[in-house]
Amino acid sequence: MSRSILVIEDQEDNRRILRDLLTSRGYNIIEATDGLAGVESAGVHRPDLILMDIQLPGIDGYEATRRIKADPDLNDIPIIAVTSYALSGDDQKAFTAGCDDYVAKPFSPRKLLVKIEHYLAQRKTGGNG
Amino acid sequence: MNNYPFTSVSRRFSIAFVGVVTLVLLVFAIMAIILDSAKVNADLEKQLDNALKLSSVSLPTPLWNLDNTVVDDFVGALFLHQAIVYAEVVWGNQLISRKIDDRFSQEGVEHFSDSAQFIDKSTDILFEGNKVGSIRLVMSRESVKHKFFLNLIRVLSLTALIIFSISITSLFITRKYIAGPLSRLQESASSIAHGNLDTPIDKASNDEIGQLAMHLDEMRESIKNLFVEVNKSKEKIEEYSRTLEQKVDDRTQELAQSVEELKALGEVSQVVGSSLDLDKVLGSIVRHAVMFSEADCGIMFRYDEEEQVFISRMDYGASREFVEALRKTRPQKGDQSAMGQAALTGELVQIADLHKVPDYPLKCVIDEGFRALLAVPLLREDKLFGGLVVQRRQAGMFPERGVNLLQTFAAQSLIAIRNAGLFKEIEEKGRQLARADKHKSEFLANMSHELRTPLNAILGYTELILDRIYGEVPEQIDDVLKRLEKNGRHLLSLINDVLDLSKIEAGRFKLSLNDYSMVELIQTVSASVEALVAEKKLTMKLILAEDLPIGKGDDQRLAQVLLNLLGNAIKFTEEGEILVEAEVTNQSFQVSVSDTGAGISEEDLTIVFKEFQQVDGSSTKTKGGTGLGLSISKKIIEMHGGRIWLTSEIGNGSTFTFSLPIRVEQQRGG
Numbered sequence: 001m002s003r004s005i006l007v008i009e010d011q012e013d014n015r016r017i018l019r020d021l022l023t024s025r026g027y028n029i030i031e032a033t034d035g036l037a038g039v040e041s042a043g044v045h046r047p048d049l050i051l052m053d054i055q056l057p058g059i060d061g062y063e064a065t066r067r068i069k070a071d072p073d074l075n076d077i078p079i080i081a082v083t084s085y086a087l088s089g090d091d092q093k094a095f096t097a098g099c100d101d102y103v104a105k106p107f108s109p110r111k112l113l114v115k116i117e118h119y120l121a122q123r124k125t126g127g128n129g
Numbered sequence: 130m131n132n133y134p135f136t137s138v139s140r141r142f143s144i145a146f147v148g149v150v151t152l153v154l155l156v157f158a159i160m161a162i163i164l165d166s167a168k169v170n171a172d173l174e175k176q177l178d179n180a181l182k183l184s185s186v187s188l189p190t191p192l193w194n195l196d197n198t199v200v201d202d203f204v205g206a207l208f209l210h211q212a213i214v215y216a217e218v219v220w221g222n223q224l225i226s227r228k229i230d231d232r233f234s235q236e237g238v239e240h241f242s243d244s245a246q247f248i249d250k251s252t253d254i255l256f257e258g259n260k261v262g263s264i265r266l267v268m269s270r271e272s273v274k275h276k277f278f279l280n281l282i283r284v285l286s287l288t289a290l291i292i293f294s295i296s297i298t299s300l301f302i303t304r305k306y307i308a309g310p311l312s313r314l315q316e317s318a319s320s321i322a323h324g325n326l327d328t329p330i331d332k333a334s335n336d337e338i339g340q341l342a343m344h345l346d347e348m349r350e351s352i353k354n355l356f357v358e359v360n361k362s363k364e365k366i367e368e369y370s371r372t373l374e375q376k377v378d379d380r381t382q383e384l385a386q387s388v389e390e391l392k393a394l395g396e397v398s399q400v401v402g403s404s405l406d407l408d409k410v411l412g413s414i415v416r417h418a419v420m421f422s423e424a425d426c427g428i429m430f431r432y433d434e435e436e437q438v439f440i441s442r443m444d445y446g447a448s449r450e451f452v453e454a455l456r457k458t459r460p461q462k463g464d465q466s467a468m469g470q471a472a473l474t475g476e477l478v479q480i481a482d483l484h485k486v487p488d489y490p491l492k493c494v495i496d497e498g499f500r501a502l503l504a505v506p507l508l509r510e511d512k513l514f515g516g517l518v519v520q521r522r523q524a525g526m527f528p529e530r531g532v533n534l535l536q537t538f539a540a541q542s543l544i545a546i547r548n549a550g551l552f553k554e555i556e557e558k559g560r561q562l563a564r565a566d567k568h569k570s571e572f573l574a575n576m577s578h579e580l581r582t583p584l585n586a587i588l589g590y591t592e593l594i595l596d597r598i599y600g601e602v603p604e605q606i607d608d609v610l611k612r613l614e615k616n617g618r619h620l621l622s623l624i625n626d627v628l629d630l631s632k633i634e635a636g637r638f639k640l641s642l643n644d645y646s647m648v649e650l651i652q653t654v655s656a657s658v659e660a661l662v663a664e665k666k667l668t669m670k671l672i673l674a675e676d677l678p679i680g681k682g683d684d685q686r687l688a689q690v691l692l693n694l695l696g697n698a699i700k701f702t703e704e705g706e707i708l709v710e711a712e713v714t715n716q717s718f719q720v721s722v723s724d725t726g727a728g729i730s731e732e733d734l735t736i737v738f739k740e741f742q743q744v745d746g747s748s749t750k751t752k753g754g755t756g757l758g759l760s761i762s763k764k765i766i767e768m769h770g771g772r773i774w775l776t777s778e779i780g781n782g783s784t785f786t787f788s789l790p791i792r793v794e795q796q797r798g799g
Contacts, residue, residue, distance in 0.1 A: 013586035017593060024598045055578065084581035092641075106585035106621060109592050 003120055004028040006047035008038030008064060009082070010056050014105075018051060018082075021109045022116075035059035039067045042074055049119055051112075052099065054083035054090075062097035069098035078119040082107060142303045147296045154291060158284040166277045170270070173212060174248055177268045180207055181252040184218075184264045189256035192220055200226045207266070215241055215267035218254075225262060230269075241267040310338040314345060321345075326353035390534060393417045397541050407549040411443040411542060415517070418538045419445050422503055422531030424519035428455065429542065430468060432507070432515045437462045439472070439516055454493035460516075464490045467504035468516045477505045477536060482524035500524035503532065505539045507546070514546055573631050580624050588617045626757040633764050640768055640796045645684035647677045647718055651711055654691040661699050667707055674712040681792040686765045690773075691720070693758040694785045698724035705782070713791070717771065721786035729777040737775060738763045762787075770797045 005022055009015045010033050019029050030045050032038035034057045042050060050068070054061035061081060069075045081094040084105040091102040100119065103112055184203070191199035204216045204226045214230035233240060241247045251265040310331075317330040330346040397417050411429050419427040426446035430439035438459040444452050460468035466489065471478040480486060480502040483495055494502070499520040507514040517539050521527070591614045594602060602610070632638040655671060662669045698707045705725030712719055729737065738759050766773045766787045777783035 011582055011586075014582070014589070017586065017589035020593055020598055084578040084585065105581045106588045106617075109589055110596060 002026055002028045003048040004030055004045060005116065006030045006032065006038065006042055006045060006050045008032045008035070008041075008050065008056065008061070009053040010034060011053070014053070014082075017109060021113060025113065033057075035061065035064040038064050042068050042077065043071065046074065047077060048123060049116060050077055050079045051082050051116075052079050054081060054094065062093060065094075065097045065099055076123075078123065080112075080115060080119070082112070142307065143296060143300050146299045147292060150295050151288070151292050154288045158288050162277065162280050162284055165280055166273060169273045169276050173268060173270065173273055174250075176210065176212065177248055177250050177266055180210065180213065180266055180268075181250055181264065184266070185252055185254050188218065188254045188264060189261055192218070192225065192254055192261040193256045197225055201228075204228045210268075212268045212270075212272045213266060214247070214269045215265070217265045218262055219265075220262035246270050306334070306336070307338065310334055310342065314338065314342055317342075317349070318345060321349050321352065326356060386530065390421060390530065393421060393534075394537065394541075397538065407545060408443065410545040410549070412445070414538050414542050414545070415443050415445040418517060418519055418535055421534045422519045422521075422527050424501075424503070424521045424527070424531070426451075426497075426499070426521075427517070427519045428452075430460065430516040430518065432462075432472070432513045434513070439468050442515060448497070451493060451497045454496075455491075458491055458493060460491060462513070466490045466494075467502040468506075468518055471504040471506045471516055472513055475506055475508055475511075477503070477532065479503050479527060479532065481526050484524070494520065498522050501527065503527050503535060505535050507539050507543050509543050509547070514543060517542060569631070573628055577624060577628050581621075584617060584621055584624070588614060588621070591617065626761060629761050630757055633761065638764070638768070640683035640686060640765075640793075642681055642793060642796070643684055644679050644681050645687070647680050647711060647720070648673055650684055650688055651691065651709060651720070654688050654695060655709060657692065658695050658699060661696075662707060665699060665702070667699065667702055667705060669707040669709070672708065672710045677711060677713065677718070678791055680718060680789070681794065682769050682789065683765070687769075687789070690762040690765050690787065691722070693762045694722040697758065697785070698722050698726070698783075702726035702782070714788070716791060718789045718791060719786060720789070721784050723782060723784040725782040728779045728781050728783055729775065730779050734775050734777060738773070768796050769793045 005027050007015055007018050007022075007029060009018065009031070015031055015033075019031070022029050030041055030047055032041045036058050038050075038052070038056070039059075041047075052061045052065055056064065059067075061083065065079050065081070068077065068079065078100040079098065080101040080103060081091075081097075081099040082103045082105060083090065083094070091104075094102045101115060103115065184207070187203055188200060191197075191203070200218055204218060205228060207213050207216050208228060208230070214233055215228070217227045218225040241249050247270060248268040249265070250268075251263055253260050254262045254264055313331055317328070320328060326349055330342050330349060334342070397414055415427040415429050419425070424446075427444065428441055428447060429443040431442040432438075433440055438461050440459060441452055441455045447455075460466040460472075462472040463469055465486070467478045467480050469490070483489055483500050483502065489495060497520075499522055501521040501524055502518060503520075504516055504518045506516050517535060519527070519531075519535065591610050593599065595607065595610050595614065629638065651671060651673060655669060659669070695707065695709070702724040703726070708721075708723040710721045710723070763773050766789060769789055770793055771787055771789035773785065773787040775783060775785050
């Protein structure tokens with residue numbers, strides 16, 4: 001049974017890089033291109049992990065994170081912010097919004113994969129199927 | 130003055146003179162009396178002898194004849210001489226006749242032995258050579274005494290009379306010839322002493338006193354002249370002191386006025402300098418202008434270039450109606466009003482009496498009761514900005530100071546107007562700058578984001594290909610892709626550096642201060658460059674002091690600094706060793722990164738920390754990098770309150786060292 005990862009990202013290339021990276025590792029990818037769709041998709045699919053862009057059409061990544069984390073059914077899903085907001089304080093904002101981790105663009109797919117696997121392994125040992 | 134009791138000269142003289150005369154007279158009188166009494170005594174004795182002689186002639190016969198009666202008669206006759214007080218005729222032992230003066234009858238014969246009072250003499254009476262008896266006669270000296278006293282009284286009376294006459298005479302003489310003139314002299318002297326120098330001294334007598342008087346008068350004259358001189362000098366001095374006082378008064382007044390002017394100018398200058406509120410400044414200027422030109426009212430005009438008229442901008446001491454009237458009939462450049470003429474000539478114009486000016490264009494000024502006017506144009510570089518007019522109800526010229534000050538105030542007004550203009554300009558510029566700054570920072574944030582997104586795709590795809598996500602890759606393409614990735618990362622570091630530097634410049638570069646371990650920091654950063662070190666076949670050595678304390682600072686930024694230093698060391702070293710050392714000195718971390726590279730010349734030591742500077746312009750191309758790294762590192766260290774420096778020698782490598790407070794609680798500078 002493959003793990004599912006929700007990618008909320010409006011930019012086609014970035015979505016594709018993540019999709020290519022993660023599918024090559026056998027993950028099931030769910031994609032959303034704006035904040036609201038992302039929140040809705042999280043509720044529907046209950047993914048094992050969410051990769052969240054911050055600058056999104058409609059509600060931004062911070063707001064989407066807050067809403068997902070506000071949902072008791074979803075608040076245990078790890079959310080990794082993947083953003084080009086690399087200015088100082090941006091990481092802090094992401095953590096404040098409820099993100100579990102933060103990766104600045106441009107990211108190294110290799111390093112991101114290490115992070116993803118780390119969180120999924122935690123989830124697995126946490127026994128929450 | 131002395132305190133001896135006053136005794137007049139004449140009295141002293143009289144006493145002395147009369148004393149001497151009295152003494153002399155007394156001596157003479159006493160001598161005369163003594164001589165006289167001696168003669169009287171002698172006469173008395175002679176009379177007694179005569180009586181005895183007479184007895185010795187007259188008595189022998191009766192005695193011989195024993196005719197006692199004759200004897201008794203004779204003896205009685207002897208008593209006719211008053212001085213004879215006792216007579217006794219004896220024959221043998223037989224008393225023949227005896228007679229005693231009644232006054233002495235009781236006292237006895239023995240009483241006559243006192244020779245002081247009596248003369249007692251005896252003689253024998255001879256008859257034809259035979260003694261027939263003897264006679265004893267006693268004569269009283271009383272008459273002599275009596276005569277003596279009489280003489281004495283006479284002499285004394287005479288003496289007293291003489292003394293009296295002499296005294297009177299001498300008194301008169303001394304009064305007249307000595308005391309009188311002296312007294313007059315004394316009066317004159319006293320009068321002189323009391324300051325009366327005008328009465329001449331009577332010097333009628335031609336004696337010493339006259340001479341004294343003459344000298345005294347001369348003295349009086351000279352004193353008088355002296356007094357006249359002194360008075361003249363005194364008057365002169367008084368005159369001087371009066372003029373001096375006047376001068377001092379004048380100067381004091383001038384000074385006070387100057388001080389007030391300076392104060393006013395100071396106030397105005399201060400307002401001009403401190404306030405950019407043009408109304409406030411101009412208000413202060415007009416008020417001071419009115420005060421110092423001793424006017425009743427002042428108007429500051431703004432010049433309307435298009436219509437060539439002056440429009441009231443600010444007023445002081447003017448009624449609403451007057452200001453309203455001035456808005457309706459405005460002074461025009463070139464008209465006959467003071468302002469119009471001042472504008473035309475560019476000079477100050479003064480009208481002492483409006484009533485003497487026929488057809489003055491501004492009727493409202495005359496209607497308001499103003500007589501004297503002073504107008505000065507506000508001119509700068511031949512451009513007319515306006516004018517300052519002060520007006521007075523009393524005709525006459527304005528005080529010179531006021532006129533001068535008015536020109537100063539006009540200059541101040543110009544500065545104020547210019548300042549206000551400049552201020553507006555500066556404000557506008559400031560707003561523009563703020564906008565530009567906001568735009569810049571927004572632009573930077575956007576740029577950063579926008580550049581990162583495509584860069585993410587480039588680097589992401591490249592890495593995926595290199596990781597064979599899309600299948601096998603020919604070696605040649607693999608090599609190219611690695612170069613592509615390397616350039617992509619370089620581009621990313623450029624973007625990051627430019628972003629950091631802009632943030633530093635905008636003061637928005639904020640440290641986030643956390644506890645950190647210097648050992649871990651160095652180890653992590655070193656580990657991240659291990660691949661690069663290995664790639665260039667260099668060695669890297671860490672010498673870290675034991676027990677380095679936990680520091681406080683922005684560990685991410687410090688890592689950036691260390692990474693930059695290590696990156697540079699690796700970049701500029703072709704062979705040899707990179708050495709990282711860390712210790713605590715003076716309660717600061719001291720961290721150094723040394724290499725065995727080419728080294729830097731002494732004059733270039735400071736350049737390396739400047740933005741966009743690399744020692745050799747060409748090395749930017751060959752070695753890559755923006756040259757911003759060291760500049761950013763320096764700012765980061767300085768924001769931690771530390772410092773960074775470089776020691777190097779051409780051919781002997783370089784050592785970058787930074788000293789960093791162990792615990793930084795507050796960010797320095799910006």
